[in-house]
Amino acid sequence: MKRSLPIAGLSLVLAFLAWGCSRTDAKTTDVRVETAICGMCADKIETAVGGVEGVQSVTVDLEKHIAHVTYDAGKVNIAAIEDAIVKAGYAANEKPADPAAYEGLPACCKMDQESNKAHKSM
Ligand SMILES: [Cu+2]
Numbered sequence: 826m827k828r829s830l831p832i833a834g835l836s837l838v839l840a841f842l843a844w845g846c847s848r849t850d851a852k853t854t855d856v857r858v859e860t861a862i863c864g865m866c867a868d869k870i871e872t873a874v875g876g877v878e879g880v881q882s883v884t885v886d887l888e889k890h891i892a893h894v895t896y897d898a899g900k901v902n903i904a905a906i907e908d909a910i911v912k913a914g915y916a917a918n919e920k921p922a923d924p925a926a927y928e929g930l931p932a933c934c935k936m937d938q939e940s941n942k943a944h945k946s947m
Contacts, residue, residue, distance in 0.1 A: 850899040851881060856892040856906060860916045860927075861885055866934050873913035877901055892917075 861870055867885035870892055874883040879900025885892045894906055903918075910917035914926035914934075927935070 850897050851895055852898045853893065853895045854903055854906070856894060856903070856910060857890060857918050858885060858892050858910060858915050859890045860922060860934075861887060861890055861892075863887070863933055865931060866915065869913050869930075870910055870915055873909045874906055877905060877909045880906065 858866075858870055861867060864887070867887055870885050871883050874880055874892060874894055877896075879897040881895045881897060883892055883894045892910065896906065907917035907920050911920050911923050912926055914922050914928075914930045916922045
């Protein structure tokens with residue numbers, strides 16, 4: 826009985842390490858969502874990205890037009906997160922919004938294309 830004790834202890838440590846490693850896959854990324862302008866846009870993006878498997882948390886910063894996403898890199902990648910935003914009708918990083926989804930957005934959310942250009946030219 827005495828001899829098996831260190832082995833049991835070692836395997837416990839190994840199991841703990843393996844468990845710990847599988848949990849450190851969490852990564853954070855900032856996705857540019859330049860066409861997000863109001864709270865409704867933020868809600869839609871947060872719902873869309875939050876529904877992607879492997880995404881742990883998402884918050885949209887409307888002032889900076891950025892979505893802060895924490896995700897499990899073993900389950901999902903940035904491209905899949907961008908695609909979820911695109912399908913919700915918003916541009917994500919270099920990807921333009923899905924035209925059909927964009928058409929379905931409330932009118933207030935569509936005005937930003939023009940107003941964004943106006944802001945940038947100032
Ligand atoms: Cu909006």
